[in-house]
Each structure stands twice: as C-alpha cells, then as structure tokens.
Amino acid sequence: MKYTEDDLKEELKTKQYEYGFYTDIESETFAKGLNEDVVRAISKKKNEPEWMTNWRLEAYRGWTKMKEPEWANVKYQKPNFQEIAYYSAPKKKPKLNSIDEVDPEMLATFEKLGISLAEQKRLANVAVDIVMDSVSVATTFKKTLAEKGIIFMPISEAIQEYPELVKKYMGSVVPTTDNFYAALNSAVFSDGSFCYIPKGVKCPMELSTYFRINEGGTGQFERTLVIADKGSYVSYLEGCTAPQRDENQLHAAVVELIALDDAEIKYSTVQNWFPGDANGKGGVFNFVTKRGLCETNAKISWTQVETGSAITWKYPSCILKGNNSVGEFYSIAVTNHFQQADTGTKMIHLGKNTKSTIISKGISAGKSQNSYRGLVQINSRAENARNFSQCDSLLMGNECGAHTFPYIEVKNNTAQIEHEATTSKIGEDQLFYCNQRGIDTEKAIALIVNGFSKEVLNKLPMEFAVEAQKLLEISLEGSVG
Amino acid sequence: MELKDKILSSYVAFENEMDMNSDIHEIRTKAFENFEKLGFPTKKLEAWKYTSLNPILKNDFCILPNKEVSVDLAEVRKYFISDIDSYKVIFIDGKYSSFLSETTHDTIDVCLMSAALTKPKYKVVIENYFNKIAKQDNLTSLNTAFAKEGAYIYIPKNVEVQKPIQIINLTTGAEIATMMQPRNLIVVEENAHVQIIERHQSLNSNAVLSNVVTEVFVGRNATVDYYKIQNDNLNASLVDNTYIEQKTNSEVSVHTFSFGGNITRNNLNFYQRGEHINSILKGITIIEEKQHVDHHTLVHHIEPNCESHQDYKGIYDERSTGVFNGKVIVEKEAQKTNAYQQNNNVLVSDKATVNAKPQLEIFADDVKCSHGCTIGQLDDDALFYMQQRGIPKKEGKALLMYAFANTVLDSVKIPEVKKRITKLIAQKLKVNIGFDL
Numbered sequence: 001m002k003y004t005e006d007d008l009k010e011e012l013k014t015k016q017y018e019y020g021f022y023t024d025i026e027s028e029t030f031a032k033g034l035n036e037d038v039v040r041a042i043s044k045k046k047n048e049p050e051w052m053t054n055w056r057l058e059a060y061r062g063w064t065k066m067k068e069p070e071w072a073n074v075k076y077q078k079p080n081f082q083e084i085a086y087y088s089a090p091k092k093k094p095k096l097n098s099i100d101e102v103d104p105e106m107l108a109t110f111e112k113l114g115i116s117l118a119e120q121k122r123l124a125n126v127a128v129d130i131v132m133d134s135v136s137v138a139t140t141f142k143k144t145l146a147e148k149g150i151i152f153m154p155i156s157e158a159i160q161e162y163p164e165l166v167k168k169y170m171g172s173v174v175p176t177t178d179n180f181y182a183a184l185n186s187a188v189f190s191d192g193s194f195c196y197i198p199k200g201v202k203c204p205m206e207l208s209t210y211f212r213i214n215e216g217g218t219g220q221f222e223r224t225l226v227i228a229d230k231g232s233y234v235s236y237l238e239g240c241t242a243p244q245r246d247e248n249q250l251h252a253a254v255v256e257l258i259a260l261d262d263a264e265i266k267y268s269t270v271q272n273w274f275p276g277d278a279n280g281k282g283g284v285f286n287f288v289t290k291r292g293l294c295e296t297n298a299k300i301s302w303t304q305v306e307t308g309s310a311i312t313w314k315y316p317s318c319i320l321k322g323n324n325s326v327g328e329f330y331s332i333a334v335t336n337h338f339q340q341a342d343t344g345t346k347m348i349h350l351g352k353n354t355k356s357t358i359i360s361k362g363i364s365a366g367k368s369q370n371s372y373r374g375l376v377q378i379n380s381r382a383e384n385a386r387n388f389s390q391c392d393s394l395l396m397g398n399e400c401g402a403h404t405f406p407y408i409e410v411k412n413n414t415a416q417i418e419h420e421a422t423t424s425k426i427g428e429d430q431l432f433y434c435n436q437r438g439i440d441t442e443k444a445i446a447l448i449v450n451g452f453s454k455e456v457l458n459k460l461p462m463e464f465a466v467e468a469q470k471l472l473e474i475s476l477e478g479s480v481g
Numbered sequence: 482m483e484l485k486d487k488i489l490s491s492y493v494a495f496e497n498e499m500d501m502n503s504d505i506h507e508i509r510t511k512a513f514e515n516f517e518k519l520g521f522p523t524k525k526l527e528a529w530k531y532t533s534l535n536p537i538l539k540n541d542f543c544i545l546p547n548k549e550v551s552v553d554l555a556e557v558r559k560y561f562i563s564d565i566d567s568y569k570v571i572f573i574d575g576k577y578s579s580f581l582s583e584t585t586h587d588t589i590d591v592c593l594m595s596a597a598l599t600k601p602k603y604k605v606v607i608e609n610y611f612n613k614i615a616k617q618d619n620l621t622s623l624n625t626a627f628a629k630e631g632a633y634i635y636i637p638k639n640v641e642v643q644k645p646i647q648i649i650n651l652t653t654g655a656e657i658a659t660m661m662q663p664r665n666l667i668v669v670e671e672n673a674h675v676q677i678i679e680r681h682q683s684l685n686s687n688a689v690l691s692n693v694v695t696e697v698f699v700g701r702n703a704t705v706d707y708y709k710i711q712n713d714n715l716n717a718s719l720v721d722n723t724y725i726e727q728k729t730n731s732e733v734s735v736h737t738f739s740f741g742g743n744i745t746r747n748n749l750n751f752y753q754r755g756e757h758i759n760s761i762l763k764g765i766t767i768i769e770e771k772q773h774v775d776h777h778t779l780v781h782h783i784e785p786n787c788e789s790h791q792d793y794k795g796i797y798d799e800r801s802t803g804v805f806n807g808k809v810i811v812e813k814e815a816q817k818t819n820a821y822q823q824n825n826n827v828l829v830s831d832k833a834t835v836n837a838k839p840q841l842e843i844f845a846d847d848v849k850c851s852h853g854c855t856i857g858q859l860d861d862d863a864l865f866y867m868q869q870r871g872i873p874k875k876e877g878k879a880l881l882m883y884a885f886a887n888t889v890l891d892s893v894k895i896p897e898v899k900k901r902i903t904k905l906i907a908q909k910l911k912v913n914i915g916f917d918l
Contacts, residue, residue: 071527380831395846398813408837410856413828417856419839425846 033082059176059186066180072342073371079250086188151196158194173256173293181252181287185221192223197232208237222253228263235266249284257292264299273308280338283310296322303459305468306333317346320354327356330456335368344374349382358389364400371403380411393423491544512625519619531804531836532775540688542660546574550653560682565897568646570632594631614724624662624694631664636673645676654687665695669703676706683717690718697725707735713742722748729755737764739774750779758787763889766795767909775804782815791822794886797833806838813844822852879910
C-alpha cells in the first residue's frame with residue numbers, strides 16, 4: 001500500500017515527545033512556596049557566606065514589589081509562584097573524578113538523550129558540566145582546564161572558592177532588579193555554571209553544560225556567569241531537553257557574560273524543552289534573561305536554536321560599552337502546535353565604532369505564534385556605529401502567526417543602520433523543482449528549511465550543528481501537508 | 482486648571498448649543514465618556530512610546546474658539562494650490578469661510594460637515610458612515626465628542642471629479658492658544674475618482690493643537706489620491722487621524738509631506754475589505770530645530786489578493802526627532818497578500834534622533850511581506866563627484882537629498898502639487914535650485 005502524506009500526518013500527530021521520560025532519582029525537595037525563610041534556607045543549604053544570603057534577600061524583596069511583565073506577545077496561564085518548590089537536589093551528591101562513579105541510572109538517562117557522556121568524553125573533546133535538577137553531579141576535563149588556569153565549576157562552588165570574582169561580577173550585567181524573572185532567579189537560584197578564562201588564554205575546548213528539569217513540580221533557576229579576562233577566548237555551549245510532564249514547568253535562568261578588553265565569548269544554545277503535546281497541554285515556560293557586556297575591542301556572539309518550550313521569553317543582549325566592540329546574534333526559533341515564542345535581542349551601542357549583526361530566522365507551523373522582538377539603540381556618543389539586522393519568517397499553514405517588533409533608536413548621525421525583514425512560505429515552485437528531481441515533498445521541505453536556516457546553523461560549533469539540524473527536522477515533522 | 486478638566490467642563494457648554502435629539506448626540510456622548518475615561522495619551526502607551534504630548538498640553542487652550550476673524554485673501558493665498566482650478570473647503574478658526582471657499586452640490590457634494598450632520602437630506606449617508614471606522618481611542622474620541630465642523634465630500638457612482646478638492650484649516654491665533662477638532666467625512670462610491678489636498682496652517686505664532694479625524698470610504702473600483710501638506714510654524718501641533726476603508730478593486734494613495742510644525746503625529750489607518758485592493762502610503766519628512774514628526778501607520782489586510790506599499794523617507798537636521806511606526810497585519814484569510822514597507826532616514830546633524838519600529842503581524846502563510854528600514858548618511862563619494870564637477874557642496878547635498886526623496890515624489894499625480902512640494906523641499910534644504918535639471 002502506498003504511504004501517503006495523510007498517513008504521515010496521522011503518524012506524526014500521534015508521535016510523542018521522544019525525550020519524555022522521568023528518571024527516578026531520590027531527591028530532596030523543599031515544601032512549595034516562597035518567602036524570606038525559603039530564600040534563607042536555600043542559602044543555608046548551599047552553605048553560602050552572609051553577603052550572598054543578603055544579596056538573595058535583597059533580590060527577593062525587590063521581586064515582591066515587581067509585577068510580571070505582560071508586554072510580550074504570548075498568552076498563558078500565569079504560574080502561581082507559591083505553588084512551586086524552589087529547591088530540589090539529588091540526595092546522593094557524589095563528588096566524582098571519573099565517569100564510572102556517576103549514578104548508572106542517570107547515565108542511562110543521558111544515553112537516551114543521545115548525549116552519551118562516555119562517548120563525548122572520548123570523541124568530542126567537550127568538557128561537560130552536567131546539571132541535573134539544579135545541582136552539578138559530574139564535571140569532566142576539569143584537570144585539563146585547570147592546567148590553563150581556567151576555572152569551570154558549579155557556581156555554588158565558585159561562591160565558596162572564588163568569592164571575590166563572584167562578588168565583583170555577579171549582578172553587574174543583569175542587576176537583581178532588572179526584571180521580574182531575573183529578580184526571582186537572583187533570590188532562589190540553586191546552581192549553575194561559573195567560568196573564568198584568565199588573561200590571554202584561549203580555551204582549548206568548547207565548554208558545555210546540559211540543563212535538565214527532572215523533579216515534578218520544581219522550577220529550575222539556573223545562574224551562569226562567564227568571565228573572559230583581557231585577550232582571552234571561550235566558546236560555551238548550552239543544550240537542554242526535558243522529560244514530559246502535564247503540569248507547566250517554570251524555568252527562569254539568568255546568564256551573564258563579561259568580555260573584558262580584547263576578549264571574545266561565543267555562547268551557543270540549543271533548547272529543546274518539552275513544548276507541550278499536540279493539544280497545547282503542558283510544556284515548559286522559559287523566561288530567560290541573558291546579557292553580555294563588551295569592553296574595548298571585545299566581542300560577544302550569541303547563537304541560539306530554539307525548538308522547545310511552550311512559552312519562550314528570551315532576549316540575549318549585548319551592551320557594547322567599549323570602543324570597537326562587536327555584538328552578534330544568530331537565532332533560529334521554531335514553533336509548532338501551540339507553542340509561543342517571543343524572542344530577539346537588544347544591541348545597546350555605547351562605545352565608538354561598535355558593530356552589531358542580528359540574523360533571526362523564525363519558522364512557525366501548526367497553531368503556533370512566533371515573534372521577533374529586538375532593539376537596536378545607538379547612543380549619542382557612539383560614533384560610527386554600525387548595525388545590520390535581518391529577520392526572516394517562514395510560515396507553514398494558515399493557523400500560525402509570525403510577528404516582528406523591531407525597535408530602532410538612533411541618536412547619532414554617524415550611525416549606519418539597516419534592517420530588513422521578510423515573511424514568506426515555502427514556494428510551490430521550489431517544491432515542484434525538488435519533486436521533479438526525485439526528492440519527495442517531506443525531504444524537500446527539510447532541505448528548504450535547512451537552507452533557510454543555514455546562515456545561523458553555520459555559526460554553531462560542529463557538535464551542535466548536527467544536533468540542531470536533527471532537531472529542526474523533528475520539530476517540523478508533519479507540519480506541512 | 483488641567484486641560485482635561487477644561488475640556489470636560491467645556492463639553493457641557495458645547496452640548497447646550499447642539500441638537501440633543503439628533504442621532505449624533507448619542508455617538509458624541511459615548512465618545513465623550515470614552516475620552517473622560519482614557520484621558521490624553523501618555524508615553525506609557527506602546528503607541529505613544531516615542532511621542533509625548535505633555536509639553537503642548539501645558540498650554541491653556543481655548544476649546545471653543547468663538548471670535549469671528551476675517552482674513553485677507555492675499556495673505557493666505559500662498560497656502561493654496563492656486564495655479565489650478567479646484568474646489569475649496571476653507572475654515573478659519575474652525576468656522577467655514579464662504580468667502581474663500583468654493584463648494585458644490587452639482588452631482589457631487591463638496592460642502593460642510595455641520596450641514597451634513599443636521600440636514601435631513603444627508604441623514605442616510607451620515608447614518609451609514611459617520612464614526613463607523615474611526616477607532617475608539619483617546620484622541621479620536623475627543624474629536625468625536627466635539628465633532629461639529631469639517632469637510633463633507635460625497636462622490637456618487639461613476640463620477641470622475643474633474644478638479645482636485647482642497648481642504649484647508651486656517652488658524653488666526655486670535656486666542657493665545659487654540660485647540661481645533663476638525664472632522665471630515667469622505668464617501669467615494671463605486672467607480673468614482675477624486676483627488677484631495679489637505680492642509681493645516683496657523684497664521685501667527687500662537688500655539689495651536691489640531692486634532693483632526695478624517696474618515697474615508699472607498700467603494701468598488703474607485704480611486705482616491707490624497708495629499709497631506711504639513712508645513713506649519715513652530716508652535717502649531719497636529720494630530721492627524723485618518724481612517725480609510727477600501728472595497729474590492731479600489732486604489733487609494735496617501736502622500737504625507739511633513740515639513741514643519743511643533744509636534745506632528747500622523748495616524749494613518751487602512752482597512753481592506755475586499756479583494757484586489759491596492760493601498761499606497763508614502764511620505765517625505767524634512768524637519769529641523771526641535772520639531773518632531775511621528776508617522777504611525779496601520780494596514781490591515783483582511784481579505785485575499787491585496788497589496789500595500791509603504792515608502793517613507795525622512796531627513797532630520799538639528800535637534801529634530803523622527804518616528805516611524807508602521808504596522809502591517811495580515812489576517813489568516815488574507816492569502817496572496819503582498820505587503821511592502823520601506824523606511825529610510827538620513828540624520829544630518831549629530832543631535833537629531835530617529836526611532837523606528839516597523840512591525841509585521843502575519844497569520845497567513847501564502848504571503849509576501851517585507852520591510853526594510855535604514856538610517857544613515859549621504860554618500861560622501863557621490864558628493865565629492867558632484868563637487869569635482871563644479872556643483873557647490875550645499876547644492877550637491879540638496880540634490881542628493883532630493884534624489885533620496887524622489888521615489889515618493891514620483892508618484893504624485895497632480896503636477897502643480899509636485900511643483901509646490903519641490904519648491905518646499907528646496908526651501909527646506911535652503912537652496913535656490915529647481916531640481917528639474
């Protein structure tokens with residue numbers, strides 16, 4: 001019997017989130033709810049110094065005065081912040097030197113995700129700082145990094161071991177009062193990654209963390225701090241998948257990047273959290289604050305591939321403070337079914353001769369809504385600033401929406417700004433051309449989508465590019481007929 | 482007294498003069514209540530993020546100007562396009578000037594809103610069209626509450642109007658500060674064709690705030706060319722709210738030339754109710770000193786196979802600020818829509834500011850939509866090339882800017898208007914050349 005498109009459609013409709021499973025690891029979870037005592041308890045649990053506890057409390061007090069932002073082009077049932085448990089950590093907290101000591105159950109989990117730690121360690125030359133439910137349980141390649149003087153560790157340990165660095169930089173780019181979710185994160189963050197690259201050091205490998213949300217009913221509040229000292233270079237990867245769950249899960253992370261003079265940070269993300277099922281039930285709420293600060297001649301480059309989450313609210317930004325600094329943003333956001341994404345970037349030009357590039361590709365299918373929201377701001381002292389923005393949207397089906405909200409604010413007459421946006425669908429003639437050459441429709445679409453996203457995919461490190469390409473195909477399967 | 486309170490209390494006096502039994506009374510009352518609730522827009526509203534009315538709202542505006550002032554034709558003639566024959570509807574301080582005007586009831590109606598709102602002859606048209614597409618936002622509601630006078634234009638089926646219609650609002654400055662609420666209604670039936678020129682002008686330096694609402698209904702196969710010339714003095718502010726509804730196969734173009742004024746805000750809204758519609762929105766902005774021009778456009782594509790073309794050019798000198806906020810909505814039924822939006826800006830001085838927000842909201846998949854936005858400077862090489870050939874720097878610059886704005890000027894269909902605009906551009910760029918080299 002002939003396998004028709006309708007069959008495919010049917011098959012895909014019933015196809016469930018492949019990565020939806022639940023690892024049974026005993027974990028210690030706080031009672032639900034949030035108040036000053038909970039903040040204190042988290043801090044105590046982590047054995048934090050007093051300044052840290054106070055910092056958290058200040059953030060918490062700020063948060064209580066804030067309102068949830070409503071300007072984003074997304075609709076959802078607001079989470080009840082008193083219904084969330086703010087701390088959960090695997091009870092067995094092993095400090096491991098080799099992979100063999102890791103809980104075999106957890107290893108199996110990663111095996112299912114296709115990110116076999118063992119394999120990665122052997123083949124990919126990637127140091128993975130695995131974060132499972134907020135507490136790091138395994139760190140690899142630490143020794144290699146230590147030789148170069150690179151610090152790469154869970155932020156909770158960094159608070160103990162390098163309090164001066166943490167104190168100086170944490171909150172310097174994303175202040176605790178920055179926004180509702182950043183304040184919440186500052187008050188209750190349980191763990192995350194800390195990375196410091198010393199002067200003039202070029203990090204020899206891609207640093208990488210995998211975030212997962214595991215324990216039922218817990219929010220995950222990650223905090224990442226990357227500091228690249230003068231003249232250094234680092235490429236940082238972040239990738240995620242989450243188990244399937246009916247109840248909406250909240251994720252409010254904060255990422256701060258600091259690139260000192262002549263330094264370069266490349267930050268790549270592949271995000272594939274549970275997007276909810278075909279009826280829009282469940283899925284992760286992803287409210288993330290990511291921002292980088294560039295000093296003189298520094299460069300920060302954000303690359304993201306967003307395919308998951310029910311709601312995405314994410315604007316990786318660059319503050320181009322130093323002269324000649326460069327900010328880049330490359331993004332692919334794919335939404336299917338009932339997903340909603342409101343994502344983009346902010347490029348704040350403060351220094352002279354600063355440059356920024358924005359390439360954003362939005363692909364919407366099913367009943368999803370995909371928005372690009374960006375700001376390019378040239379301040380009056382930013383002589384000869386240059387920006388190029390391009391946001392393209394691809395629509396599949398007439399039940400989805402694509403929106404662009406670019407804000408351009410220019411206060412200097414030497415600035416050169418270009419912005420262009422297009423919206424289109426996959427052309428019938430393009431498909432016909434492929435069909436003529438013996439490529440079936442489904443493959444042709446994958447091919448065209450790949451071509452559409454190429455500019456961004458090319459910016460990803462090799463290991464990620466393959467994974468990302470696969471993700472694009474999975475998340476768009478069955479969206480065209 | 483706060484301006485809003487003053488308006489609220491003036492409304493009682495205004496209502497006393499009006500016919501309480503007319504159908505319009507209800508519309509007015511509702512609009513008034515709406516304004517009372519909403520008040521003036523603030524920067525907190527997304528639509529007013531880049532434009533603050535606060536500095537001008539401090540003026541002690543006279544809400545219901547009542548002085549009869551006559552003006553000399555010789556004095557105001559220069560504000561008309563006078564080298565062609567045209568119909569004219571002219572208001573002085575919001576009152577109709579029969580002396581300056583040239584109206585008609587011969588097959589078409591070019592006359593007064595006040596007549597249309599009260600005479601039974603126009604009742605059907607008013608019932609069908611008045612306040613039907615105007616948004617219920619704050620300033621439009623304010624205008625509706627005080628709606629009394631303006632131009633009323635009705636073009637019946639199959640009529641091609643032979644000469645353009647000029648709508649001109651003059652303010653004499655008899656009061657220290659005047660607030661105007663002109664209200665225009667333009668109905669163009671099937672197959673008809675009309676050209677309209679609109680201008681607001683104050684005659685001395687007293688503060689003026691004109692809050693204009695114009696509703697335009699365009700029938701099947703009809704064509705409307707609308708030109709808005711804004712070249713007022715530094716104390717005159719304008720909020721222009723234009724709402725245009727188009728039916729199948731119609732074509733409407735609106736050209737907005739913003740060369741002056743204190744704060745100028747153009748809310749231009751297109752609603753496409755039919756197929757194969759073409760909407761054209763073009764504008765040239767050349768401003769200096771502390772002037773502020775904000776173009777806020779909306780094109781709502783509701784049905785399939787329609788087009789829209791937007792092209793706005795801006796040249797900003799000294800401390801001026803420009804805003805472009807263009808929004809295109811494509812509904813999911815509106816397949817095969819082609820929507821283009823282009824916004825190019827040149828900053829001449831280092832104190833000038835441009836804020837742009839080109840916005841697309843698209844729900845249909847088979848569409849071609851694009852927007853482009855640039856902010857930059859004139860090409861130094863081109864300037865050098867001209868200087869090499871003996872064209873002085875100032876004139877060279879002016880030529881480049883003229884060329885930059887020319888894509889908008891090209892589509893002006895009335896030669897006299899084109900000539901006038903070209904002259905105004907030369908004046909704004911402070912050169913004495915004709916540009917038709």
